[in-house]
Amino acid sequence: MAARTTGKTTAKKTSVAIDQVAWHAVRPAPVVLVSGPEQFLADRAVRQLRDQLVAEDPSLEVHDLEADHYQPGELITLASPSLFAEPRLLRVVSVEKCTDAFLTETLRYLEAPADDTYLVLRHGGGVRGKKLLDTVRAGVGGGVEVVCTELKKDTEKHEFAAGEFSAARRRVTGGALRALVTAFSDDLAELASACQQLISDAADEITEATVEKYYAGRVETNAFKVADAAIAGRQGEALVLLRHALSSGADPVPVVAAFAMKIRTMAKVQGVYGPSGQLASRLGMAPWQVERAQRDVRGWSEDGLGRCIELLAETDAAVKGAQRDAIYALERMVTTVATRGAVGR
Known part of the structure; x- marks a missing residue:
């Protein structure tokens, strides 16, 4: 395989002679380097690798090591052939904080990895252990690298969520994906959990209304x-x-979706009275959602709420290309909602 280079450096670039794959493409190898700062994806990759190995041989032995508390001789002891020659998975965490003994013994191990043994090295980032990473990437030990970069952009999180539903063979609308990413943008684990809950509980097609x-x-x-x-x-x-969100890379479309979800919920409870439990059953909402919407809608007039709903539709079209200045449309929407429909028309 031709050598590849990764990352930007001001000095000599590191030659990479092994396959570098995404977390969902992990596969068995004598050495599996799981690198990058996204811990949730790293955990997913290691769990998938374990499932693959168990499917191949249910007698798989699994051992866990902490590189920052490593005791000399642990690796060679766990990698030594057992009485019944069961395959072994050795999962090592905190390689970015490894002891000198771990670094020395692992570098030696890479020169002749044990048969039927899969060594997983989890490195979250930083310069500690760089010699070990460079050695693995150079091809010593016959490894593969699983790259778990942080998902920062909404488009990346959108793709992740879409992949969750695709893997489960469930239909999901674009609006539902946008709403999910908007609601769980700050925590990838919670976004994944929300997707799995909808996959388990919701109807055949998951729509924006389902997410709401x-x-x-x-x-x-x-x-x-x-x-x-x-x-x-x-x-x-x-x-x-709003300006901070946009400067941080937020997509205008989910911003409008967030407003739409809130305003529509308010419209449902406008002028409706009764215990929150009864209203929740009638309106298809949770009691706490009814109570929150009732608090939000206090002081609003029906005309003001109606004007905001109309403007939301216009703004949604604007940020999807109907107008040249999407930012102006967003700011007008915010101003109109903040004045309860009194301005912005």
Whole structure:
């Protein structure tokens, strides 16, 4: 295989002679280097590797080591052939904090890996252990590298969520994916958990309405923070949050989706009275969603709410290409919602 280079350096680039694959393409090899800062994807990759090996041989022995608390001789002891010659999976964490003994013994081990043994090295980043990483990447030990880079962009998280539903052979709409990414943008593990819950509980096709039913009111992301501030009448704060979200790479489409989820929920409870439990059953919502929407809609008029709903539709079209200035459309939407429909028309 021709050597490849990865990363940008100001000095000599590191030659890579092994396959570098994504977390979902992990496969058995004598040495599996799991690198990168995204711990959730690293855990997924190691778990998938274990499942593959167990499927091949249920007698697989699994041993865990901590490179930062490594005791001399541990690796060679665990890699030594057992009485019944069962295959072994050795999972090593904290390689980026490894002891000198671990570094020395692992480099020696790479020169002649044990038969039927799979050594997984989890390195989260940093310069510690660089000699070991360079050795693995140079092809010593016959390894493969699983690259677990952090998913920072909404498009990357969108692709991840789409992959969750595709793997489960479940249909999901684009609007549902956008809403999920908006609601769980800050935590990949929670995004994955939300996808799995919808896969387990929801109907055949997962739509934006399905996501709203399960997760409306979630306020942990920038988009929902903007919506909450605007609905509460804090116009200046909402505009600052919007500009910060956009400067941080937020996609305007999920921002509008967050507003739409909140405003539609408010419209459902406008002028409707009764215990939250009864209303929840009638409106297809959770009781806490009803109570939150009732608080949000206080002080709003039907005309103001109607104007905001109309403007949301216009803004949704604007950020999807109907207008040249999507940012202006977003700011007008925020101002209109913050004034409860009084301006912006």
